[in-house]
Amino acid sequence: MFTHTDPTLLSEASMLFAYPSCRGMPRWAIYTIFAAGALLILICCLCICVKCCCKGNKKKKKKKKDEKINLNGMNGKTTAALVQPDVTDVDYGTAKKERGKLLYSLDYSAAQSELTVGIKQANNLMAMDLGGTSDPYVKVYIIPDKIKTCETKVFRHTLNPVFNEQFNFPISKSTLLKSTVVMQVFDFNRFSKHNIIGELRVELSNVDWNHVIEEWKPLAEPAKFEEENLGEICFSLRYVPTAGKLTVVILEAKNLKSMDISGNSDPYVKVQLALDKRKWKKRKTSIKKNSLNPYYNESFTFDVSFDQIQRVNLVISVWDHDAMTRNDAMGKIFLGCDASGNQLRHWADMLSNPRRPIAQWHNLLSAEQVNSTLTLKKKIPLVSKMPF
Numbered sequence: 001m002f003t004h005t006d007p008t009l010l011s012e013a014s015m016l017f018a019y020p021s022c023r024g025m026p027r028w029a030i031y032t033i034f035a036a037g038a039l040l041i042l043i044c045c046l047c048i049c050v051k052c053c054c055k056g057n058k059k060k061k062k063k064k065k066d067e068k069i070n071l072n073g074m075n076g077k078t079t080a081a082l083v084q085p086d087v088t089d090v091d092y093g094t095a096k097k098e099r100g101k102l103l104y105s106l107d108y109s110a111a112q113s114e115l116t117v118g119i120k121q122a123n124n125l126m127a128m129d130l131g132g133t134s135d136p137y138v139k140v141y142i143i144p145d146k147i148k149t150c151e152t153k154v155f156r157h158t159l160n161p162v163f164n165e166q167f168n169f170p171i172s173k174s175t176l177l178k179s180t181v182v183m184q185v186f187d188f189n190r191f192s193k194h195n196i197i198g199e200l201r202v203e204l205s206n207v208d209w210n211h212v213i214e215e216w217k218p219l220a221e222p223a224k225f226e227e228e229n230l231g232e233i234c235f236s237l238r239y240v241p242t243a244g245k246l247t248v249v250i251l252e253a254k255n256l257k258s259m260d261i262s263g264n265s266d267p268y269v270k271v272q273l274a275l276d277k278r279k280w281k282k283r284k285t286s287i288k289k290n291s292l293n294p295y296y297n298e299s300f301t302f303d304v305s306f307d308q309i310q311r312v313n314l315v316i317s318v319w320d321h322d323a324m325t326r327n328d329a330m331g332k333i334f335l336g337c338d339a340s341g342n343q344l345r346h347w348a349d350m351l352s353n354p355r356r357p358i359a360q361w362h363n364l365l366s367a368e369q370v371n372s373t374l375t376l377k378k379k380i381p382l383v384s385k386m387p388f
């Protein structure tokens with residue numbers, strides 16, 4: 001046996017590295033050479049892999065930055081987000097307490113009995129998505145008489161959005177002094193529930209109406225009690241202008257309210273079209289017995305010409321079927337050029353992406369709230385029943 005200091009061994013080892021095919025090579029040396037070689041190849045492979053991965057990620061990130069939702073009304077200026085789920089749209093946790101701040105304005109016109117709420121900009125919003133950003137928009141309404149809810153545009157991938165939008169609420173002076181303005185900042189997610197970032201509540205009895213109010217306020221933790229959750233519904237919309245076909249696919253609903261004593265409901269979905277605010281056409285899905293999370297995947301196609309599509313409203317409502325008594329409405333929403341917020345966004349995405357199905361989740365609202373915003377007149381008589 002030899003030791004480390006053995007001079008013959010050292011020279012033998014160096015000979016082996018210089019001439020690996022030397023005869024009489026000790027077994028330990030062969031193993032060492034093989035081991036060293038394998039390690040070298042492994043390190044090279046690892047380096048190549050890491051480099052490839054980094055490149056892929058960079059490309060993805062760049063692509064993400066390029067897509068933005070900028071909804072400037074209905075004049076075709078919209079850019080739709082992808083139908084594929086957004087990897088950044090994953091909840092990120094809300095451990096951090098800093099929610100950011102909001103610049104808003106208030107102005108009341110006694111002559112017109114109208115309150116104007118301005119949503120100017122937000123700063124240092126809390127990041128809700130994986131990429132360390134959010135997709136903020138602001139919802140504005142007045143309580144206790146929640147007549148209408150307004151929403152700003154969505155700004156993608158930013159924590160410092162500049163909204164510069166104004167919303168008018170008709171309200172008498174006496175009601176004004178008993179009311180509170182609620183401004184809630186949300187993070188938009190195409191395929192999951194929108195997360196609330198924070199909110200501001202301004203009691204209007206405390207406001208000095210001799211001046212226009214414009215101020216920055218830190219966002220507070222949202223009050224949980226008020227949100228009435230009626231569940232969510234997912235459907236896709238597709239419009240083919242050349243053929244004049246509108247296709248609505250009712251995909252699924254979740255977290256619906258229980259309407260029956262059993263603690264469940266028997267939900268079905270009504271798909272209704274109105275033309276110039278008059279009831280026009282309607283279809284229904286099948287009834288899913290005893291379910292609060294029904295899956296439908298049922299498709300409905302309507303003839304709607306290009307001239308009509310701008311004058312159409314689509315009303316989607318969820319009903320609980322009852323064998324013995326009247327069916328109850330469980331929730332409702334409407335889309336179209338008269339819609340606002342999330343609903344208008346989906347409709348505009350459909351119009352700006354002809355022939356492509358666009359799917360999206362929506363929070364259901366109470367039937368009363370939708371009916372007060374969209375008042376539909378009597379049904380349009382069928383052509384065959386007309387006297388000419």
Ligand SMILES: [Ca+2]
Nearest residue numbers: 129135188189
């Ligand atoms: Ca988001």
Ligand SMILES: [Ca+2]
Nearest residue numbers: 260266321322
């Ligand atoms: Ca029922």
